[in-house]
Amino acid sequence: xxxxxxxxxxxxxxxxxxxxxxxxxxxxxxxxxxxxxxxxxxxxxxxxxxxxxxxxxxxxxxxxxxxxxxxxxxxxxxxxxxxxxxxxxxxxxxxxxxxxxxxxxxxxxxxxxxxxxxxxxxxxxxxxxxxxxxxxxxxxxxxxxxxxxxxxxxxxxxxxxxxxxxxxxxxxxxxxxxxxxxxxxxxxxxxxxxxxxxxxxxxxxxxxxxxxxxxxxxxxxxxxxxxxxxxxxxxxxxxxxxxxxxxxxxxxxxx
Amino acid sequence: xxxxxxxxxxxxxxxxxxxxxxxxxxxxxxxxxxxxxxxxxxxxxxxxxxxxxxxxxxxxxxxxxxxxxxxxxxxxxxxxxxxxxxxxxxxxxxxxxxxxxxxxxxxxxxxxxxxxxxxxxxxxxxxxxxxxxxxxxxxxxxxxxxxxxxxxxxxxxxxxxxxxxxxxxxxxxxxxxxxxxxxxxxxxxxxxxxxxxxxxxxxxxxxxxxxxxxxxxxxxxxxxxxxxxxxxxxxxxxxxxxxxxxxxxxxxxxxxxxxxxxxxxxxxxxxxxxxxxxxxxxxxxxxxxxxxxxxxxxxxxxxxxxxxxxxxxxxxxxxxxxxxxxxxxxxxxxxxxxxxxxxxxxxxxxxxxxxxxxxxxxxxxxxxxxxxxxxxxxxxxxxxxxxxxxxxxxxxxxxxxxxxxxxxxxxxxxxxxxxxxxxxxxxxxxxxxxxxxx
Numbered sequence: 001x002x003x004x005x006x007x008x009x010x011x012x013x014x015x016x017x018x019x020x021x022x023x024x025x026x027x028x029x030x031x032x033x034x035x036x037x038x039x040x041x042x043x044x045x046x047x048x049x050x051x052x053x054x055x056x057x058x059x060x061x062x063x064x065x066x067x068x069x070x071x072x073x074x075x076x077x078x079x080x081x082x083x084x085x086x087x088x089x090x091x092x093x094x095x096x097x098x099x100x101x102x103x104x105x106x107x108x109x110x111x112x113x114x115x116x117x118x119x120x121x122x123x124x125x126x127x128x129x130x131x132x133x134x135x136x137x138x139x140x141x142x143x144x145x146x147x148x149x150x151x152x153x154x155x156x157x158x159x160x161x162x163x164x165x166x167x168x169x170x171x172x173x174x175x176x177x178x179x180x181x182x183x184x185x186x187x188x189x190x191x192x193x194x195x196x197x198x199x200x201x202x203x204x205x206x207x208x209x210x211x212x213x214x215x216x217x218x219x220x221x222x223x224x225x226x227x228x229x230x231x232x233x234x235x236x237x238x239x240x241x242x243x244x245x246x247x248x249x250x251x252x253x254x255x
Numbered sequence: 256x257x258x259x260x261x262x263x264x265x266x267x268x269x270x271x272x273x274x275x276x277x278x279x280x281x282x283x284x285x286x287x288x289x290x291x292x293x294x295x296x297x298x299x300x301x302x303x304x305x306x307x308x309x310x311x312x313x314x315x316x317x318x319x320x321x322x323x324x325x326x327x328x329x330x331x332x333x334x335x336x337x338x339x340x341x342x343x344x345x346x347x348x349x350x351x352x353x354x355x356x357x358x359x360x361x362x363x364x365x366x367x368x369x370x371x372x373x374x375x376x377x378x379x380x381x382x383x384x385x386x387x388x389x390x391x392x393x394x395x396x397x398x399x400x401x402x403x404x405x406x407x408x409x410x411x412x413x414x415x416x417x418x419x420x421x422x423x424x425x426x427x428x429x430x431x432x433x434x435x436x437x438x439x440x441x442x443x444x445x446x447x448x449x450x451x452x453x454x455x456x457x458x459x460x461x462x463x464x465x466x467x468x469x470x471x472x473x474x475x476x477x478x479x480x481x482x483x484x485x486x487x488x489x490x491x492x493x494x495x496x497x498x499x500x501x502x503x504x505x506x507x508x509x510x511x512x513x514x515x516x517x518x519x520x521x522x523x524x525x526x527x528x529x530x531x532x533x534x535x536x537x538x539x540x541x542x543x544x545x546x547x548x549x550x551x552x553x554x555x556x557x558x559x560x561x562x563x564x565x566x567x568x569x570x571x572x573x574x575x576x577x578x579x580x581x582x583x584x585x586x587x588x589x590x591x592x593x594x595x596x597x598x599x600x601x602x603x604x605x606x607x608x609x610x611x612x613x614x615x616x617x618x619x620x621x622x623x624x625x626x627x628x629x630x631x632x633x634x635x636x637x638x639x640x641x642x643x644x645x646x647x648x649x650x651x652x653x654x655x656x657x658x659x660x661x662x663x664x665x666x667x668x669x670x671x672x673x674x675x676x677x678x679x680x681x682x683x684x685x686x687x688x689x690x691x692x693x
Contacts, residue, residue, distance in 0.1 A: 062657035083692035084658050086301045086344075096473065096497065103424045104415060106399035109475050109495040111503045113552035164500060190554070221629070241388055245475065246434075246441035246468050250383075250390060251346060 026155060026180070028138050032131040034180035035173070038202070038211045040129075043072040046236040052227045061224060069238045069252075074129070077242055077252070089248045090115070095164075100248040107248045112164075130173070133166050134159035144174040144183055149205035153177050168195065181208040194219050298347035305340040305690040307421065309333075314668075317678030318582050318605035325589045326599035330606070333681045336361035336370075342378070342424060349385075351396075353378040353424060379427045390434045397427040398445055400466055400479065401507055402495045405621040405638070406564045406614065408509040408544035409479040409491040411466075412447045414458035417613065418621075418638065420649075420666060421688045428458070441468040453484050456515045456536060460484055473497045479509070486538065487512040504549040511542045514568045517611040519577065528588055528597045534607035542567040548621075556627040560636075563621070566614035572642055575616070575675060578608050582678075606680065615675050616640040630655050645674030663687045 047068045053061040065081040073094065080088040087102025097115045099108045130136070136157045144154040159171040170188040175181060185198040197217045202208035210233075216226040241247050311333035314320050319330040339358045345351075359372040381394025401407035405417055415425050431446040443466040451461045461484040469476040479491040491509030498504055518537035548562030570578070582605055589598045609615065623636035631654055638647040651664030665685040668676040 060657075083301060084655070084660070086692065096470075101422075103422050104399050104413075105397040105425070106401075109402070109497060109503060109505075111497050111550065111552055112500040113554060114503070114550065114558070239387065240438045241436040244436045244438060244441055245470060246443075247436050250385075251351070253385070 026138065028136040028157060029131065031138075031155060031157065031175060031180045032134070032136055032159075035175050035182045036129055036131050038181045038200075038208065040070065041210065041233065042235050044235060044237040045070045045233055046238075047233050048231040050229045050231055052229070054225045054227070056223045069236065069242065071238060071243065074132070075243050077238065079252070091243065091245055091248055093243060093245075098245040098248060105249050107245045109245070130159060130171070133161065133163055134171065135162045136160075136173075141177070142174065154183055155180070176208070179208060182211065196220075298345055300343070300345045301693065302341065302343040303690050303692050305338075305342070305423070305688065307338045307686060307688040308335075309338075309420075309684055309686045310335045311681045312683040314678065314680055314682035316672065317680065318585075318602045319680045320678075321582065321586055322599040322602035325586075325602065326595045329596070329599035330603045330680075333684075334362045340423075350380075350382050352380040354380075355424070376426060378424045381427075381430075388435055388437060390432075390436065392430070392432045394430070395427045396430050396432070397425045398430055398432065398443075398447070399425070400477070402475070402477065402493045402505040403507055403546045403548060403562060403564070404560055404623075405548075405562050406546050406566065406619065408507050408546060408564075408566070409477070409493055411462070411464040411479055411481045411489075411491075412445050414613075418647075420664065420684065420686055421662065439470045442466070443468075451484075455484075460486060460515070462486075477507075481511075483513075486514055489514075501553065502549060502551050504547075506545075506547045508545040509543070511544075511568075513538045513540055514542045516568060516570075517607055518570075518574065519581070519608070528585070528593050528601050530597075532604045532607070534604055539568060544568065558625050558627075560623040561621070564614070564619050566612060566617050566619065569612040569614040569617045570608060571617065575608075575643070578605065579673060581605060609675075609679060616642045616645070618642055640670075640674070640676065643670060643674040643676075645670035645676035647676055658692050659689065660692075661687070661689045 045068075047070060049066045049068055051064045051066070053063075055061050062084075063082065064085065067079040067081055069077040071077075074092070075094070076090075076092045078090040078092070080086060080090075087100075089100040091098040091100075091107075092115075095112060097110045097112065099110050099114075100106070101108070136159045139156040139158055141153050142156045143151050144156075145151045154174040155177055157173045157175065159173055161169045167189065168187040169190050170192065172186040172188075174183045174185070176183060181202055182200045184200065186194055187196045187198060189195045196219055199215045199217075200211045201213035201215065203210050203212050210230075212230055214228040216228065218224050218226070238252070242252050313332045319332060322329040323332070337360050340355055342353065342355045344353045354375065354377050356375040357373070359370075359374075361370040361372075363369040377395055379394070379396055381392050381396040383390065383392040398412040399415060400411060400413070401409040407415070407417065412428055412430065413425060428447050429449065429451075431449060432443065434441065434443045445464045445466075446462075447464060448455060448459055448461045451459055453461075455461065462481055464481045465479070467478045473496060475495040477493040479489075479493070481489045483489070489509060489511035491507065493505070493507035495503065495505040516537050516539050517534050519533045520535065544564070544566050546562060546564035548560065548564075550558060550560045552558045582602065585598055585602050585605070589595065618641050620639045620641065621636065622639075623634060625632055625634035631652060633650075633652045635648070635650045637649075639645070646669045647666060648669065649664060649666040651662055653660065653662040663686065665683065667683040668679055668681075670677050
């Protein structure tokens with residue numbers, strides 16, 4: 001069984017709400033919710049996402065495009081749009097997953113581990129919700145370097161997985177001191193091995209309102225770099241029928 | 256809906272035209288702003304170019320090998336050859352079409368026997384209507400049901416061939432469908448082959464089929480029913496359960512009042528060299544089919560699929576024993592001076608047993624292991640039939656690039672001399688397959 005690549009990226013929903021100025025005495029839960037808002041601005045979104053995987057020498061390995069309908073209650077429908085994956089669809093309802101391959105037009109129930117087949121952790125990074133999936137500890141202030149901007153003082157949070165099924169058991173996360181925008185993260189797997197380092201690109205480095213790109217550097221195997229770009233976001237509530245696993249055989253209207 | 260070759264050609268040309276527009280659109284699109292999927296107006300088009308080389312090794316046992324040994328050239332056997340295909344997909348305005356054009360070049364025993372074939376077909380061509388919770392469609396469409404991988408007792412509409420060497424797009428069935436969806440359940444009613452006559456057999460039979468689906472957390476429940484024009488009623492049920500992060504378990508069962516099959520007339524009618532084929536269409540009564548299986552996936556992206564099934568529509572052990580005895584009897588006739596052409600023809604008829612059902616034997620065990628390692632996926636699988644210890648072993652490796660996929664593999668049949676699989680016409684097939692998506 002070969003499953004599609006980093007589709008989960010889907011969920012990524014990266015949209016973004018303006019992260020407003022926040023309390024002076026930071027509470028970890030508040031900080032995580034605020035950081036999440038820079039990636040997902042609303043409960044119900046349609047997001048066009050592009051993933052570009054670069055080899056160690058900078059050449060392009062592959063490019064994938066996804067249309068993601070991210071809905072409330074951790075529900076997402078992902079449509080693969082790249083030629084190599086055209087027609088594949090993934091439905092995620094909380095921790096339940098289904099896959100549709102175009103050749104047979106049959107929705108398959110898959111396990112959380114099977115959803116990782118392909119570019120495993122890329123997808124999981126995309127779908128994780130820090131506030132819902134992790135418990136955090138504030139380690140203090142540290143200087144950190146944001147993408148495309150000079151070093152500044154950040155909050156350093158250490159996150160531990162709070163539920164099963166997440167790829168990374170521990171995340172070291174640095175967020176902006178004023179708005180709590182995510183700046184960088186070290187992602188550790190179950191063996192406590194550093195798997196990837198993520199950096200977050202925002203729309204306006206001086207006054208960020210949303211994350212526009214996430215760059216993942218693979219620290220384990222192939223040393224490839226994955227760029228997750230959020231091409232467009234719009235509020236969209238999809239009909240409940242679209243979130244029925246058997247509806248995967250249908251073609252939803254993207255307009 | 257059966258399309259004439261002329262209409263198929265028109266639809267194919269429509270797809271081809273759309274693809275040309277697509278290519279033009281791709282050439283002029285700004286990749287930063289335009290999606291990779293290609294849309295022309297409200298039409299969305301895509302496709303795939305495929306090529307495959309297959310190198311079969313003809314078996315030296317079994318009825319076809321015997322037939323050709325008695326009289327060379329009696330039975331056609333598989334020959335090496337290349338296949339090139341173009342698949343074009345177009346979707347828009349409530350219509351979906353998938354068309355395939357194939358060019359096949361097969362080597363023959365001699366240059367004179369080499370074959371070149373060109374053909375085309377519509378995999379799907381249907382209209383659909385979205386009425387919210389209700390969905391309707393009409394045309395030629397793939398409708399696949401059930402939860403198994405190597406065997407699907409409740410694949411009541413498509414009845415897709417399983418365990419092909421390379422997975423390609425199925426060819427749909429003429430259907431009229433009405434479906435209702437809500438958050439956690441779905442109902443489907445399908446009229447399949449609605450215009451076929453009563454003598455159409457197997458997957459071609461006109462039938463009404465229904466499926467009910469219910470999602471209950473980690474469990475998917477399915478119920479099925481079918482009313483065939485001449486086979487009558489059948490009912491079935493299936494379940495898929497995600498038991499843990501790594502394990503999925505599934506089961507499926509079906510009871511059918513009758514199923515189409517083939518059988519050799521029995522008793523004194525079958526004795527000696529015959530002038531007519533003793534293998535005729537038949538119907539089995541009160542047929543049960545059941546499957547249990549599961550998948551396990553490790554975080555290292557190593558996966559195992561295991562399934563075991565009982566297929567009551569396959570020939571029984573007694574029928575295979577009689578088949579083997581008949582093969583031996585015909586071989587003896589060849590040495591006793593019976594006309595070679597008649598004996599060889601009778602032996603060739605014996606190969607009809609292989610197509611009596613989707614399973615050769617009633618009890619089957621299937622195991623597949625695969626490992627995704629970046630762009631590479633090696634896999635090995637074994638189908639084992641306990642009744643005669645037959646084995647079909649496949650090994651393959653797939654490389655997936657950005658748009659190009661290449662795979663190569665080999666499938667071999669083995670077991671003791673009495674195993675049915677050892678007597679299949681082809682003992683081993685090696686293949687290389689490449690496809691490019693656009």
